[in-house]
């Protein structure tokens with residue numbers, strides 16, 4: 376096994392055969408990817424921190440008629456990565472696979488050092504190898520980078536299909552953890568517009584074990600992990616895993632703070648009551664954030680904090696915290712963003728509305744992304760032509776929604792929004808323009 380420089384003959388830049396570098400190639404997904412790439416005609420350069428198993432992978436590739444070189448490489452060691460890069464002639468594909476670096480059998484059993492090690496391998500190591508090999512990937516004309524990382528063998532269970540469960544599932548799922556989501560409703564993100572919730576659920580079912588209409592009856596220990604007994608419309612089910620995350624909603628802790636002792640009133644949900652200036656029922660005491668509002672959003676807490684700072688400093692000129700539209704996003708994959716009413720809410724209110732839905736794929740940027748699942752949905756008042764609701768599922772949804780939030784807050788009509796401004800081509804915002812134009816007028 377070659378543990379020093381890469382053989383320049385083997386991977387010389389003039390060679391017609393493309394070269395793929397795979398880190399963490401001794402086992403698991405790294406080895407499997409190496410076999411596939413060798414099969415596809417690449418000369419594969421297999422690297423790993425520990426080299427014992429690399430030869431086995433190289434032998435399997437050789438037996439199938441492929442070509443593989445093996446190299447000891449610790450990707451967290453920047454100088455070693457630079458030496459490796461300097462000796463490597465060409466690179467067409469980089470598969471930056473970190474592999475599971477966490478110690479112990481489960482997340483719960485892991486120490487801060489385990490997490491630090493995982494960070495060093497998954498983040499720093501990936502950064503080093505990508506930075507060092509980037510010039511070669513660019514030089515090859517059509518370089519491809521595949522970033523992978525995993526916390527091998529972890530299984531997480533989520534209780535609840537709201538945004539916290541969606542985001543945490545995405546994080547663990549991206550590490551390679553098998554995730555089961557248990558939701559008592561018939562969709563994930565059930566409070567969102569029904570079209571969005573339906574699409575999100577459909578996409579999450581492809582990624583995770585999603586149990587809908589499932590109620591947890593009992594949680595018990597099962598070996599080192601947990602077992603959940605569920606009731607579902609089709610009969611009892613169970614789910615087992617190493618870690619259970621209960622993401623079934625949050626409550627203000629006004630009871631534990633015993634705010635009543637200071638004469639501060641709370642509402643039926645335990646949120647501290649405040650007036651428009653965010654002063655509580657006890658003069659001189661202010662409340663903001665999750666303790667005092669129902670939205671439980673960081674940007675709401677930030678905005679309220681600015682109002683409270685002002686009001687404490689300028690009691691003679693108090694400001695009110697008035698936020699007519701409260702946008703929110705789910706930072707999962709796919710991303711989801713929403714502002715204003717859902718179609719269900721408008722129907723329940725008996726309020727007339729116009730609706731238009733437009734797929735990313737019909738706009739140039741979405742087409743270039745080869746996107747087939749993302750869309751923008753806008754709801755407008757047929758009389759005033761003001762936006763009543765905006766809902767987006769897809770890449771950059773949380774950024775894309777912002778002009779619609781501006782329009783809703785500042786009173787622009789859908790016609791002013793759709794026809795009165797130019798949308799840069801081929802930016803993703805063109806999908807907003809096209810959705811707004813679909814509302815006619």
Ligand SMILES: Cc1cc2nc3c(=O)[nH]c(=O)nc-3n(C[C@H](O)[C@H](O)[C@H](O)COP(=O)(O)OP(=O)(O)OC[C@H]3O[C@@H](n4cnc5c(N)ncnc54)[C@H](O)[C@@H]3O)c2cc1C
Pocket residue numbers: 539542628632663664665666670671672673674675676704706
């Ligand atoms: C998993 C998760 C993901 C989220 N993602 C988003 C997101 O993407 N976007 C978004 O807008 N919002 C998000 N939120 C919500 C956001 O975190 C909150 O809305 C925001 O942090 C509220 O700010 P806050 O100051 O009211 O409360 P917090 O940020 O919770 O701060 C309260 C602080 O008070 C401390 N504290 C509590 N009790 C006591 C006590 N008795 N004595 C002393 N200290 C005490 C707590 O330890 C904490 O530090 C998320 C929340 C969670 C749980």
